[in-house]
Amino acid sequence: QSTIRWRLQTYAGPALAEHVIKPSIDAFNKVAGDQMQIELYYADQLVPTGELFRAMQRGTIDAVQSDDDSIAAPVDISVFGGYFPFATRYSLDVPVLFNRYGLREIWEEAYGEIDGVTWLSAGAWDPCHFNTKEPIRSLDDLKGLRVFTFPTAGRFLSRFGVVPVTLPWEDVEVAVQTGELDGIAWSGITEDYTVGWSKVTPYFLTNNISGAWCGSYFANSERWAELPENLKELFKLCMDSSHYYRQYWYWGGEADLRVNGTDMELTSIPDAEWQTVEDEAMKFWDEIAAESDRNARVVKILKDYNATMRKAGTPYRCG
Amino acid sequence: MPHAIRLYVRTMDRASRAIGRATMLLIFAMMAVLFWSAISKNTPGLLPSLWTLEVAQFLMVTYFLIGGSYALMHESHVRMDLLYGMWSRRTKTWVDVVTILFLIFYLGVLLYGGLSSTAYALEYGERSYSAWRPYMAPIKIIMCLGIGLTLLQAFAELFKDIARLRGEEIGLPTESAS
Amino acid sequence: MSYEMIALLMFASMMLMLLTGQRVFAAIGFVAVAAALLLWGDGGSEIGFSAAMKLMKWYPLLTLPLFIYMGYMLSESGIADDLYKMFHVWFGPVRGGLAIGTIGLMVAISAMNGLSVAGMAIGATIALPELLRRNYDKIMVTGVIQAGSSLGILVPPSVVLVLYGMIARQPVGQLWLAGVTPGLMMAGLFVLYIAVRCWFQPSLGPTLSKEERDVPLAEKLLLLRAGVLPLLIFFCMMGLFVLGYTSLVESSAVGALAATLAALVKRRVTRAVMGEVLRKTLGVSCMFMWIILAALCFGAVFDGLGAVRAIETLFVDRLGLGPWEILILMQLSFLLMGTFLDDTAMLVIVAPLYVPLVGHLGFDLVWYGVLYTITCQIAYMTPPFGYNLFLMRAMAPPEVTLIDIYRSIVPFVAVMAVGLALVMAFPQIALWLPQMVYAR
Numbered sequence: 023q024s025t026i027r028w029r030l031q032t033y034a035g036p037a038l039a040e041h042v043i044k045p046s047i048d049a050f051n052k053v054a055g056d057q058m059q060i061e062l063y064y065a066d067q068l069v070p071t072g073e074l075f076r077a078m079q080r081g082t083i084d085a086v087q088s089d090d091d092s093i094a095a096p097v098d099i100s101v102f103g104g105y106f107p108f109a110t111r112y113s114l115d116v117p118v119l120f121n122r123y124g125l126r127e128i129w130e131e132a133y134g135e136i137d138g139v140t141w142l143s144a145g146a147w148d149p150c151h152f153n154t155k156e157p158i159r160s161l162d163d164l165k166g167l168r169v170f171t172f173p174t175a176g177r178f179l180s181r182f183g184v185v186p187v188t189l190p191w192e193d194v195e196v197a198v199q200t201g202e203l204d205g206i207a208w209s210g211i212t213e214d215y216t217v218g219w220s221k222v223t224p225y226f227l228t229n230n231i232s233g234a235w236c237g238s239y240f241a242n243s244e245r246w247a248e249l250p251e252n253l254k255e256l257f258k259l260c261m262d263s264s265h266y267y268r269q270y271w272y273w274g275g276e277a278d279l280r281v282n283g284t285d286m287e288l289t290s291i292p293d294a295e296w297q298t299v300e301d302e303a304m305k306f307w308d309e310i311a312a313e314s315d316r317n318a319r320v321v322k323i324l325k326d327y328n329a330t331m332r333k334a335g336t337p338y339r340c341g
Numbered sequence: 342m343p344h345a346i347r348l349y350v351r352t353m354d355r356a357s358r359a360i361g362r363a364t365m366l367l368i369f370a371m372m373a374v375l376f377w378s379a380i381s382k383n384t385p386g387l388l389p390s391l392w393t394l395e396v397a398q399f400l401m402v403t404y405f406l407i408g409g410s411y412a413l414m415h416e417s418h419v420r421m422d423l424l425y426g427m428w429s430r431r432t433k434t435w436v437d438v439v440t441i442l443f444l445i446f447y448l449g450v451l452l453y454g455g456l457s458s459t460a461y462a463l464e465y466g467e468r469s470y471s472a473w474r475p476y477m478a479p480i481k482i483i484m485c486l487g488i489g490l491t492l493l494q495a496f497a498e499l500f501k502d503i504a505r506l507r508g509e510e511i512g513l514p515t516e517s518a519s
Numbered sequence: 520m521s522y523e524m525i526a527l528l529m530f531a532s533m534m535l536m537l538l539t540g541q542r543v544f545a546a547i548g549f550v551a552v553a554a555a556l557l558l559w560g561d562g563g564s565e566i567g568f569s570a571a572m573k574l575m576k577w578y579p580l581l582t583l584p585l586f587i588y589m590g591y592m593l594s595e596s597g598i599a600d601d602l603y604k605m606f607h608v609w610f611g612p613v614r615g616g617l618a619i620g621t622i623g624l625m626v627a628i629s630a631m632n633g634l635s636v637a638g639m640a641i642g643a644t645i646a647l648p649e650l651l652r653r654n655y656d657k658i659m660v661t662g663v664i665q666a667g668s669s670l671g672i673l674v675p676p677s678v679v680l681v682l683y684g685m686i687a688r689q690p691v692g693q694l695w696l697a698g699v700t701p702g703l704m705m706a707g708l709f710v711l712y713i714a715v716r717c718w719f720q721p722s723l724g725p726t727l728s729k730e731e732r733d734v735p736l737a738e739k740l741l742l743l744r745a746g747v748l749p750l751l752i753f754f755c756m757m758g759l760f761v762l763g764y765t766s767l768v769e770s771s772a773v774g775a776l777a778a779t780l781a782a783l784v785k786r787r788v789t790r791a792v793m794g795e796v797l798r799k800t801l802g803v804s805c806m807f808m809w810i811i812l813a814a815l816c817f818g819a820v821f822d823g824l825g826a827v828r829a830i831e832t833l834f835v836d837r838l839g840l841g842p843w844e845i846l847i848l849m850q851l852s853f854l855l856m857g858t859f860l861d862d863t864a865m866l867v868i869v870a871p872l873y874v875p876l877v878g879h880l881g882f883d884l885v886w887y888g889v890l891y892t893i894t895c896q897i898a899y900m901t902p903p904f905g906y907n908l909f910l911m912r913a914m915a916p917p918e919v920t921l922i923d924i925y926r927s928i929v930p931f932v933a934v935m936a937v938g939l940a941l942v943m944a945f946p947q948i949a950l951w952l953p954q955m956v957y958a959r
């Protein structure tokens with residue numbers, strides 16, 4: 023029997039993928055041996071990120087790691103993938119929402135309506151901060167700032183005069199240097215250092231617009247159905263191990279680099295001023311909820327969850 | 342050559358020439374969009390526009406795909422002429438008749454992928470992954486049109502070569518240069 | 520099928536396809552989609568088109584049509600004629616002076632456009648007839664024009680360095696600055712070669728006749744004005760970019776606009792001229808874009824079929840070579856492939872295999888961009904495949920035969936090889952300027 027071969031493309035570039043997915047794929051290949059091998063490809067390597075969902079549906083790519091937003095997944099709930107403004111405070115929020123508050127079922131339902139693609143699992147990444155060429159100390163500093171960010175976050179931030187720009191991920195650093203961009207609102211400080219952005223954007227804003235990114239694994243439905251049970255289980259274990267790795271890698275990195283990092287200067291927008299951004303986000307949530315019944319269900323879950331966490335108090339919600 | 346084929350070749354040549362001449366002007370559109378982009382971000386009080394980069398990209402891809410049939414008709418594409426350069430006109434034509442089938446095959450596969458991707462864009466109302474979020478179907482349709490036109494022109498070139506082997510010239514004269 | 524086998528088959532069939540003399544993009548595209556249909560599995564048929572989407576998202580590629588337009592506009596604008604007159608009068612009294620002046624002209628043209636084709640056109644139409652009329656050796660001057668025009672991709676702005684920057688993910692501003700000193704050095708080496716050669720063999724480049732040399736100083740100084748406009752264009756384009764007012768692609772639009780204005784000011788824009796410029800721009804842009812389109816598809820298929828891994832394993836594990844040995848081997852293979860492949864295709868197909876490896880080995884990727892570009896220049900010059908060969912054949916007067924064209928490049932390729940070796944041995948030649956400008 024011949025070896026099953028999959029092509030999996032992540033939307034992350036090589037420097038990042040080294041942490042967020044590669045260890046788990048290497049482990050998978052080691053265990054699966056001659057039965058199955060997964061070839062890992064990075065951002066835009068085989069197919070441009072915008073075409074990834076389609077490519078997976080057609081079988082050009084067998085599996086994908088990305089947020090729903092970046093690959094423009096054709097489901098209403100794709101706005102909640104990536105950074106949905108202020109949906110989460112900590113990276114643990116994401117698995118709790120999916121496994122305890124019912125987001126998993128909603129995601130399965132939504133992708134069940136799309137032919138050819140199976141949604142497998144979601145996990146958390148890092149918080150979403152600004153890193154910029156000039157310091158940000160007030161909301162005014164956001165006006166006219168050209169920033170690389172996620173589309174949904176960009177739609178929201180444009181209410182504060184931010185000009186969201188979308189480029190292939192790998193081009194971002196160069197675009198900052200050539201003046202195409204003034205900054206980035208795409209990651210926490212761990213990634214800024216890991217991918218080298220800290221060298222081109224000397225300022226880091228400590229306020230974040232979301233505490234954790236929410237990203238998923240997907241597979242071509244036929245390919246997934248063909249897998250023997252043991253490999254399906256193995257793949258699930260590897261997704262979990264990748265989720266787990268990101269939990270401690272980011273959590274540890276964010277704190278450490280704020281304190282010990284030497285490339286970037288930290289700035290903040292005062293809490294009272296930042297509150298207006300949070301308030302605006304609640305309006306944004308309601309607009310998104312109005313787009314579909316399913317979106318309304320997700321927004322309700324987010325509200326219930328955050329209310330519970332606030333009532334629970336320290337350490338679940340501080341301040 | 343049969344009348345229908347002569348008519349096809351003439352029609353294609355005319356269409357490619359007319360469409361090509363219109364496409365040439367898109368270079369000014371690209372200049373204008375990028376110039377506006379430069380102005381809007383350097384003028385105090387103006388916000389940089391969201392749409393300039395993507396519009397410029399759409400223009401660029403339109404420029405060379407819709408311009409593809411014109412370029413094919415006018416022999417703009419380089420060839421490696423290590424051997425080719427030494428052959429007689431007739432040998433070249435014979436070889437071209439065979440090798441253009443490879444071109445036709447490539448363009449056919451390109452078009453097939455384009456149609457499939459366009460169908461997807463229409464079915465799901467696909468939007469670009471950006472804050473401006475334009476629908477993707479229009480540009481994909483334009484791209485397919487360009488590839489389709491180039492494919493039709495490739496058949497016209499094939500017919501011209503076959504006619505040439507039979508001692509006939511059936512295409513329109515090409516415009517000078519490149 | 521093993522990865523090595525796939526790699527070998529794809530390259531071999533592409534070479535075979537190229538030898539039939541068909542359009543280069545069709546040869547590359549056919550092999551790519553055929554391999555995808557046969558070997559990829561479900562969905563292989565979509566890769567050709569997804570390459571088109573990838574190309575669309577490569578936004579620095581917008582500079583390509585704009586720089587091409589700019590080059591043709593400048594060659595029609597008459598700026599080049601004035602410049603030529605200036606160099607001609609100032610250098611005429613020296614042995615080989617007109618050839619040296621032509622190199623100067625080529626440097627100026629290179630500083631105003633991103634490719635070599637426009638320089639080639641200007642050199643062949645303006646300088647070549649004059650040089651031949653003055654009894655310059657036809658083999659030498661043909662070489663001078665081809666070598667000089669090749670500086671177009673090394674002296675900023677440079678489309679080749681933009682493409683390289685996209686693949687290597689290096690800042691184009693630094694790459695362009697890194698090309699300045701090596702470009703000038705290369706021009707200097709050409710001049711040195713011409714001067715020495717003509718010193719020993721004055722018949723190759725006779726000095727101007729007494730009457731022709733006899734230009735009053737005032738008039739000579741007046742001719743220097745010809746240099747003002749090119750400098751202005753160069754600085755309004757590069758200056759705005761390096762200072763961060765305009766992005767790369769916006770700068771190319773500014774340059775294109777500036778060239779148009781210059782031509783308008785000099786009253787050279789007629790309907791016919793405009794038509795000619797637009798036609799050539801579309802033709803040459805399509806030529807490049809379709810090659811890139813096909814090559815992107817080839818690259819993705821090659822990668823997706825695992826052939827890239829085969830090449831990496833070969834260099835790093837199998838051969839067990841040290842960094843410098845690998846680097847030199849890569850340059851040699853680039854040179855070899857460059858003689859057969861078009862430099863754009865070579866960049867899009869081969870660079871994604873090599874560039875990450877170069878980075879891994881610890882070399883500076885800005886520096887490597889310059890090495891790569893010089894290699895491209897050499898590849899562009901050498902038969903059997905090179906644009907200059909096509910163009911020269913199309914534009915040169917009948918007394919210049921194909922054999923002359925081939926022979927003419929030999930000494931200049933040798934000079935370029937010396938330049939390449941110098942930049943390899945002394946990376947600071949390339950890196951000094953960008954490090955100085957971008958030092959914070």
Ligand code: NA
Pocket residue numbers: 628629630631632633634670671672673674675676677
């Ligand atoms: Na140049």
Ligand code: NA
Pocket residue numbers: 857858859860897898899900901902903904905
């Ligand atoms: Na060559």
